Amino acid sequence: MLKQIQEKIDERDNAAYVEFAKGDVETLPDKSFDQLTRELKQVREDYRKIDYLIAKANTDHIFKWEDGDLSIAEAIELAKQLRGEAILLKRFGVRKPMERIQAYHMQETIYRKALFDPGKLKERAMKLEKKANRLSMAIEKQNHQVEVEFYEADKYL
Structure with a gap:
């Protein structure tokens, strides 16, 4: 899941700016910065859940x-x-x-x-x-x- 977090961070970084030459129309990324921020937040939340569940299992199992x-x-x-x-x-x-x-x-x-x-x-x-x-x-x-x-x-x- 850490890989997915890093991928979302990279994807959001790439969607943060658009480059274009003067007079050209900019091509927007498929997903918006805000959408990727929400997705990143969700992946991080899921990661915290699984991390907690693993930690709990590691203390509960003897x-x-x-x-x-x-x-x-x-x-x-x-x-x-x-x-x-x-x-x-x-x-x-x-x-x-x-x-x-x-x-x-x-x-x-x-x-x-x-x-x-x-x-x-x-x-x-x-x-x-x-x-x-x-x-x-x-x-x-x-x-x-x-x-x-x-x-x-x-x-x-």
Whole structure:
């Protein structure tokens, strides 16, 4: 539906002005600016309805997961959090346990020692990533089982 909104915006932009040479008769667009504004308003209203219905379905539909029962909305957020944490842990996981830091303004050698095991964090990151993927598949499965009644859909199919 976002595509239809953008198409209506573009169509209205094209209908906003008419160009013609002096002495020529201008050719008006098939639809008026006002008509396209009304159509755009309707598509936006329909989009808000379907967006609300999807959000409601995402909070109303619950499924079982390792951490307990989750709504689809909670599961989506959990998947994002798992992926985000996996990215952060991977960054720590590729570091060396001990690094020499080259400081040009200091005379002495400085070392940076990790207060964690990079190998274990990298392994934990991979597990989190797999868990996020499993959760995403479970969300997708739920989404295929959930039906939303949106009678205006025929206008957009």
